[in-house]
Amino acid sequence: MNKQRAQEIAASPVMANVTFNGAPIYIQxxxxxxxxxxxxPLAEPEKEQQVSLSNLTEQ
Known part of the structure; x- marks a missing residue:
């Protein structure tokens, strides 16, 4: 995912369909x-992590 799109998703109040290793995630x-x-991960909000933007996929 490119940097600009990731920033747009993070700033948007609308939930985007983004995955990391196949799991739906929320970009903080x-x-x-x-x-x-x-x-x-949406299913595990306590498992925050820092990941490369190249590992994120918008569905």
Whole structure:
């Protein structure tokens, strides 16, 4: 996923269909400098993690 789209999704009040390793996730914020995103799986909000934007897929 490109940086601009990830930022749009993170800022939007509308939930986007984004996955990480096949699991639906929520993007909390985007780190432009490192091209990473702070995410968590929708089913497990306590499992926050920092991942590369290249590992995120919009369905």
């Amino acid at each position: 914020n985007v780190d432009e400098n490192n091209e990473t995103a702070r995410i968590y």
